[in-house]
Each structure stands twice: as C-alpha cells, then as structure tokens.
Amino acid sequence: MASLVLGLLGxxxxxxxxxxxxxxxNALAHSLFAVGSVFLLAATAWDVAAAWNGGAFRTAWSWxxxxxxxxxxxxxLYTLFFSLPFDETYRSQNAPRRVYDRGxxxxxxxxxxxxxxxxYLCLGLACLPGRLLxxxxxxxxxxxxxxxFQDRWTFPxxxxxxxxxxxxxxxxxxxxxxLRTAWLTRRSAADKGGAAL
Numbered sequence: 240m241a242s243l244v245l246g247l248l249g250x251x252x253x254x255x256x257x258x259x260x261x262x263x264x265n266a267l268a269h270s271l272f273a274v275g276s277v278f279l280l281a282a283t284a285w286d287v288a289a290a291w292n293g294g295a296f297r298t299a300w301s302w303x304x305x306x307x308x309x310x311x312x313x314x315x316l317y318t319l320f321f322s323l324p325f326d327e328t329y330r331s332q333n334a335p336r337r338v339y340d341r342g343x344x345x346x347x348x349x350x351x352x353x354x355x356x357x358x359y360l361c362l363g364l365a366c367l368p369g370r371l372l373x374x375x376x377x378x379x380x381x382x383x384x385x386x387x388f389q390d391r392w393t394f395p396x397x398x399x400x401x402x403x404x405x406x407x408x409x410x411x412x413x414x415x416x417x418l419r420t421a422w423l424t425r426r427s428a429a430d431k432g433g434a435a436l
Contacts, residue, residue, distance in 0.1 A: 242285040243374050249278030250381040257385075257393040279378065283371070287362070290369030304365035308358050315354035318343045336397060338404040341424035346417050347409045349386040355379060386411075 252275030259268035295301060323339040343350045359375025366372065390410065394401045409417055 242282040242289075242370075243377065245278050245285070246282035246374060246378050247381065249275040249282065250378070250385055251275075252278060253385055254388065257389060261393055261396045282374070282378075283362070286369060286371040286374055287366060290366035290371055293369055295366045295369050301365045301367070304361045308362035308365060311354050311358040311361060315351055315358055318351045318354060338394075338398045338400050340404055340408065342421055343425075345408060345424050346413045346421035347411050348390060348405065349411055352379075352382055352386055352411055355382050 252271045255268065256271035256275065259265055259271065290296070296305065322343040338344075347353070356379045359371070359379055363369075363372030363375040390405070395405075398404070413421070
C-alpha cells in the first residue's frame with residue numbers, strides 16, 4: 240500500500256509541476272517533474288523487490304515479460320527525453336514556445352502513455368503473484384488522467400500552436416496517416432532544431 244501511495248504522490252508532483260509551469264513559474268517548483276519521477280521509480284522498485292521476495296521471476300515466461308517491460312521502458316525514456324529537444328522541453332520556461340510535432344509526437348499527442356501502459360502491463364505480469372500489476376494499472380490510469388489535463392489545460396496555455404496540433408494529430412491511438420508522418424519525420428542525430436512539447 241505504501242508503494243501505491245508513493246506512486247500517487249509522484250503524479251501529484253507532476254500535476255503541481257504543470258500548474259507551476261503555467262502560473263507561478265517558480266524555479267524550485269520546476270524540479271517537481273524530477274521529484275515525481277523519483278517517487279514513481281521508487282514505488283516501482285519497491286513492488287519489484289516485493290515480488291522477487293514473494294517468488295516472482297521463477298519462470299522463463301516471467302523473464303520474457305520482464306525483457307518486454309525493459310524494451311517498453313527504453314522506448315518510454317526515448318520518447319520523453321531523447322525524441323525531442325531536452326533543454327527546450329524540460330529546462331526552458333520561456334514563452335511562447337512551439338509544439339514539437341515530429342517523430343513520436345507525430346504518432347500521437349501523448350505517445351508516452353502507450354509505452355508507460357505496456358511497460359507496467361508486462362512488468363506487472365512478470366511480477367505475479369505480486370501487487371505491481373494492480374499498482375501499474377492504477378498508475379496507468381493516473382497517467383491517462385494527467386495527459387488529459389495536459390491536453391486540455393497545460394499545453395494550450397503553454398504552446399500557442401497547440402490547438403492546431405490537436406486538430407491534426409490523434410490524441411492517443413495512432414492512425415495510418417500519423418504512423419506514416421511519424422516515420423517520415425523521425426528525429427535524426429543531425430536534427431537539433433525544432434520546438435518542444
């Protein structure tokens with residue numbers, strides 16, 4: 240139960256980070272994104288350790304699921320921190336900023352939600368009979384609610400061109416067109432410019 244509360248506190252920190260990024264823009268509160276991430280990682284590690292001690296990871300199937308979770312976790316990290324300009328996205332508080340609409344962010348407006356859900360689904364199944372599957376699905380629901388808040392409140396106030404981005408890119412489920420656009424606009428090592436989302 241304590242790990243669930245810790246993870247939920249992580250999402251509260253994310254929410255406060257978003258509110259601060261639009262309203263007060265307090266430099267200290269800008270670190271709440273990192274704080275929320277530490278809380279969520281700690282909650283996950285706590286549940287994985289409990290599952291390990293409870294007898295999980297004893298079959299080839301559970302290790303295969305854990306490897307799938309690792310792959311989805313890497314895609315999630317890439318999506319959040321490497322597929323878009325890091326400094327403009329996480330450090331800069333200057334406005335107005337423009338939406339980054341290439342690669343992963345042409346696929347859908349919140350691609351991290353997909354990889355986050357698949358990460359917790361695979362890791363939760365690998366950790367059975369532990370509690371991580373339930374906690375991971377709870378965190379996935381919180382993540383969905385969080386990006387709904389971002390989509391309707393934070394980003395329209397942060398990015399002047401967000402309404403146009405919202406009209407042309409699907410919210411969560413990619414389409415054939417968005418898949419094609421994502422592939423054609425994927426970020427290369429040479430692509431250092433662009434805007435932040």
